[in-house]
Amino acid sequence: MIKKLDILIIRSFIGPFIAAFAISLFVLTMQFFWLYIDDLVGKGLDLITVLKLVGLVALFWVPMALPLALLFSSIMTFGNLGEKFELVAIKAAGISLTRFMRPLLVFTFFVCGIAFLFANNIIPVTQLKLSALKYDIIVSKPSIDIKEGIFYDKIDGFIIKLGKKEKNDSIIHDVVIFEKGYYLQDNIMVAESGVMRVSKDKQFLEFILKNGWRYQEKGPRGVIETEFTRMGFKEYKKVFDLKSFQMNKTEDSAFYDPKMLSVRQLNLAIDSLDHIDTFYAKKAKLEVSPYLRFTRYADTGWSKILKPLPKVKPAKIFPDSLNQQLIDAAANQLATVKGSVAVMAEDYKAKYLSMQLHEIEWHKKFTLSVACLVMFLIGAPLGSIIRKGGLGTPMVFAIVFFVLFHLLNTFGEKFVRSGQTNALIGMWLSTFILVPISVFLIYKAMHDSQLFNQEFYYRNFKGLRKFLATFKKQKND
Structure with missing residues (x-):
């Protein structure tokens, strides 16, 4: 039972x-x-x-x-x-x-x-x-992590903003790239369109930018004698190292x-x-x-003194x-x-x-x-x-x-x-x-x-x- x-x-x-x-x-x-x-x-x-x-x-x-x-x-x-x-x-x-x-x-x-x-x-x-x-x-x-209209800062040294992405996530429009550094200001790159892809070894993220401008300012800090450079391009290749993902x-x-x-x-x-x-x-x-x-x-004998030391006028050493x-x-x-x-x-x-x-x-x-x-x-x-x-x-x-x-x-x-x-x-x-x-x-x-x-x-x-x-x-x- x-x-x-x-x-x-x-x-x-x-x-x-x-x-x-x-x-x-x-x-x-x-x-x-x-x-x-x-x-x-x-x-x-x-x-x-x-x-x-x-x-x-x-x-x-x-x-x-x-x-x-x-x-x-x-x-x-x-x-x-x-x-x-x-x-x-x-x-x-x-x-x-x-x-x-x-x-x-x-x-x-x-x-x-x-x-x-x-x-x-x-x-x-x-x-x-x-x-x-x-x-x-x-x-x-x-590229799926880089959303439209949002500043993406997971790649060290850069901030990326995409205005629009196509359905395949490769063709991009209205690209803005800020290059952070110890400069007078961040270097800026803008482009009307481009292609975003990962290299075959998956170590780099490549941007093939088209019809854009690169703005850069050079010179020492604290002075007004600086050099501002504007460079136009029909096609520009920008490569990002994916090791900045820290893995x-x-x-x-x-x-x-x-x-x-x-x-x-x-x-x-x-x-x-x-x-x-x-x-x-x-x-x-x-x-x-x-x-x-x-x-x-340090003199360990100081701890054995029972009576306080007499007051002595301090002497100048230096x-x-x-x-x-x-x-x-x-x-x-x-x-x-x-x-x-x-x-x-x-x-x-x-x-x-x-x-x-x-x-x-x-x-x-x-x-x-x-x-x-x-x-x-x-x-x-x-x-x-x-x-x-x-x-x-x-x-x-x-x-x-x-x-x-x-x-x-x-x-x-x-x-x-x-x-x-x-x-x-x-x-x-x-x-x-x-x-x-x-x-x-x-x-x-x-x-x-x-x-x-x-x-x-x-x-x-x-x-x-x-x-x-x-x-x-x-x-x-």
């Missing part, structure tokens, strides 16, 4: 779980395309590239879709069983709720392992390939991100960053001490004629020390932020897998309490708790990034809050709680309503 009961609960659960997982993965995947829709539409991508992009995005969201699917399917399964009074029959047979949940609990542990394997082994590779593919899509036809397509290291590392690699990276305090203390001593020469003559030179020398020395300390402080801040990002990703490998267990422990007792099947009520409760989970994760990560807390507390914040809620719901479900029974609250507040009505009537009289 017990084995048949296990089969019953697994069969009741597996269908809603697969459906919920598919829906969750679809919604999360569409979120990516809504975000990058402007970069994808009109690129002329072939079917294989689109399918590859969809597959990589779907794989990336698997660890996030699993907790949501477990939460929704567990609420739906136990809600259906409660609505059909099957839970009542099972409890009447002397089978406790925890025993009834046991086969699904074993299944949830299996899902937790799958989530960890995805987060640790598959997601790092997926993130790398997804970053490379997004770069290829953007570079393959960057190197051929080198994987250009796409380095802590999300692309496994737990073992993150351990090595964190271990190398964990000693930055000692490193910068030694570096500060080496770089700053040469400028603070008086520290060499003549008055050297005062200004000494002040300037001291100011320059202090400025050098300040500059060195500022550079080291910025470098330290960057290294410390890098260590925080690595720690965030390390904890995230485990929090997403543990979240599967937490979501199940919330969904199963919640479904047995509300005793409502179908899609409506379970969907509402699933969205509420998943949004709470996501917000707590987001807030915790922001707290870690801003330095307000450490990675352990920030990344496990959602678990620390949701676990007590799951324990509370399990306790209520085991004791047949009326937590979400509308009639229960109606009966209990009936006396209060009568008292308020009587009080209101006496007040009016």
Whole structure:
């Protein structure tokens, strides 16, 4: 009988779980395309590239879709069983709720392992390939990024404005190019029309401009003797280096991100960053001490003096004629020390932020897998309490708790990034809050709680309503 009961609960659960997982993965995947829709539409991508992009995005969201699917399917399964009074029959047979949940609990542990394997082994590779593919899509036809009537400044040293583009994104009209530099003013190039294309090696963006002018001003700053040059042209070729996109397509290291590392690699990276305090203390001593020469003559015997020294009239060491030179020398020395300390402080801040990002990703490998267990422990007792099947009520409760989970994760990560807390507390914040809620719901479900029974609250507040009505009537009289 017990084995048949296990089969019953697994069969009741597996269908809603697969459906919920598919829906969750679809919604999360569409979120990516809504975000990058402007970069994808009109690129002329072939079917294989689109399918590859969809597959990589779907794989990336698997660890996030699993907790949501477990939460929704567990609420739906136990809600259906409660609505059909099957839970009542099972409890009447002397089978406790925890025993009834046991086969699904074993299944949830299996899902937790799958989530960890995805987060640790598959997601790092997926993130790398997804970053490379997004770069290829953007570079393959960057003209789509240069929109009509909008100043485009993603190419270092230049600002481009296009008045109009043809449907093929290659023929352009009313072109204005500002060449930024340390000149009297920006050099300007205007053209009536032209052709925009990417070189065969995808390293350069070429503009073949027609019927235009180039304006340039030369001369030293601060004087009026400058030279203004205006050059007209029938055809002019302008080449832009796409390396200014700050990515190197051929080198994987250009796409380095802590999300692309496994737990073992993150351990090595964190271990190398964990000693930055000692490193910068030694570096500060080496770089700053040469400028603070008086520290060499510090006398430790001063700390042993018990009585104050007698007042002695200070003697002049340097003549008055050297005062200004000494002040300037001291100011320059202090400025050098300040500059060195500022550079080291910025470098330290960057290294410390890098260590925080690595720690965030390390904890995230485990929090997403543990979240599967937490979501199940919330969904199963919640479904047995509300005793409502179908899609409506379970969907509402699933969205509420998943949004709470996501917000707590987001807030915790922001707290870690801003330095307000450490990675352990920030990344496990959602678990620390949701676990007590799951324990509370399990306790209520085991004791047949009326937590979400509308009639229960109606009966209990009936006396209060009568008292308020009587009080209101006496007040009016």
